[in-house]
Amino acid sequence: MLTSLARRCIRAPRVVPIPQGRSLSASPATAAARAIVYSGNGNPSEVLSVLTFPDLPPPPTNTLNVQFLLSPINPADINVIEGVYPSKPKLNGNLTTSGLGSQQDPVFVGGNEGLARVSALGSGVEGLQEGDWVVMKTPQVGTWRTSANVKPGDVLKVPSADKLTPVQAATLVVNPPTAWNLLHDFVQLSEGDWVIQNGANSAVGQCVIQVAAAKGYKTINLVRNRSDLPILQQRLRELGATEVLTYDELAQDGIRDKIKSWTNGKDIKLGLNCVGGPDTTRMARFLGKDAHLVSYGAMSKAPLSLPTSLFIFKNLTSHGFWQSRWYADHSLEEQQSMLRTLTELMANGKLLAPDHEIASIRGSDSDEVASEHIRSMVEGITSGQYGKKVLLQFESDEA
Incomplete structure (x- = not known):
């Protein structure tokens, strides 16, 4: 050593x-x-x-x-x-x-x-x-x-x-690429667009926050309630999170109006799920028309259940994502290009090493x-x- x-x-x-x-x-x-x-x-x-x-x-x-x-x-x-x-x-x-x-x-x-x-x-x-x-x-x-x-x-x-x-x-090869691909492979986002994600304090979630901030995207980030919640919220905001909510807050009356005030009524185009279960069902209801929900994990070990109305009336599209499959499906040139982009973000202090x-x-x-x-x-x-x-x-x- x-x-x-x-x-x-x-x-x-x-x-x-x-x-x-x-x-x-x-x-x-x-x-x-x-x-x-x-x-x-x-x-x-x-x-x-x-x-x-x-x-x-x-x-x-x-x-x-x-x-x-x-x-x-x-x-x-x-x-x-x-x-x-x-x-x-x-x-x-x-x-x-x-x-x-x-x-x-x-x-x-x-x-x-x-x-x-x-x-x-x-x-x-x-x-x-x-x-x-x-x-x-x-x-x-x-x-x-x-x-x-x-x-x-x-x-x-x-x-x-x-x-x-x-x-x-x-x-370098698991969490940052997962975050990058989640934000780029399913929806064409523009500066000022909104993304909502659960598991926001996970390693991937923190990378999503930082990559989104570097690209000018705004994020609503969901976490579990805990004794040190204010410290966690501050940490995520320092990384670039726009808003941080608990799952309990997402279930409260009036939260829809609060989120609309944050987004100025703009549809949320992308939802990222690594939890599953009822919390993800609730999160999906806040997605806008023609939005995409991408699942890359199931930490709750509960099934993903989505109301049929989201597919019929909002034209929701639901995907699954696995970074290992991405590597298998993409060329060496594409892989190296992505890593160059990520290392540039790291070198510029826009994507930090995890604690x-x-x-x-x-x-x-x-x-x-x-x-x-x-x-x-x-x-x-x-x-x-x-x-x-x-x-x-x-x-x-x-x-």
């Missing part, structure tokens, strides 16, 4: 702040080759373990070796381990020659998103060089590890990487101790003990 990183110790695995700028682009001490793996689906706090494996050999033709720098732990990653997410990883039997991680006893490697540095190039690889920052675009590559051999088609080169922090780059903590896996710990640590951490994440996005980092033995 870099000696320039200031550290503060908490219950293992320790969490450290990360500095601004490309401090991770220097050549750090290389951590022993390790991965967070599981043999079958189940409770992540029970099935995850840390596995040490041999260092990677030189990359074969048309492949490259990468060293992971930071790898987020996203809610979808937990769902994948539980076996309830539609995107499925592939078993890996190439980590070791015998025992866990071998062809005889293959494992899944956790993680879908992550920032890596190109450490070696096989012959035939073009457009990349050693030291480049790359992010994973192929779903379920397995980013919770120190290093991997991947294909060029598995990665996207980070554009303008020298202008980004490691955290910005590590969280975060860095969780380090100690290089000095045995696999057994490190396994206990990762299980404890994931249990803490799923129980809400972490109020920020958590990103994994593997320490070297010398850290």
Whole structure:
């Protein structure tokens, strides 16, 4: 781990702040080759373990070796381990020659998103060089590890990487692109147009607020009531939210008149849903004629129920969106163009890195101790003990 990183110790695995700028682009001490793996689906706090494996050999033709720098732990990653997410990883039997991680006893490697540095190039690889920052675009590559051999088609080169922090780059391919595509793929919005969204304090919701503000769109943002609501409302407004409401307020008498006064009677063209259930049904009633409702999540785990009258009298169109499908359906040029746009917003301070903590896996710990640590951490994440996005980092033995 870099000696320039200031550290503060908490219950293992320790969490450290990360500095601004490309401090991770220097050549750090290389951590022993390790991965967070599981043999079958189940409770992540029970099935995850840390596995040490041999260092990677030189990359074969048309492949490259990468060293992971930071790898987020996203809610979808937990769902994948539980076996309830539609995107499925592939078993890996190439980590070791015998025992866990071998062809005889293959494992899944956790993680879908992550920032890596190109450490070696096989012959035939073009457009990349050693030291480049790359992010994973192929779903379920397995980013919770120190290093991997991947294909060029598995990665996207980070554009303008020298202008980004490691955290910005590590969280580049899921939440910001989702927000960008939600705002651009379904409705042609103009400056001053209105968008309403639920789950506004989620990672995607916060990106939606910032991208919309940068484009001149106005947003009505729905959140759950809570004890620190004024603080949350202020935080979202600082990001660029136009208005912030609770779901309870959305159900109150007179709220329709209030929203009309905000919009000057202008129809709300786009609704973004990551919650489902009655709250989304209520939100949809505030959409205008010919509006579009886009669902990209279902945090309440309740069905999406929409009144038939919205389709008949308002000509509502309802869509589903999945960022992984977008990558599969769009060309490399389109993907790189979107990332260039997003990195420009980041570089200009219009799209901030999420509030975060860095969780380090100690290089000095045995696999057994490190396994206990990762299980404890994931249990803490799923129980809400972490109020920020958590990103994994593997320490070297010398850290």
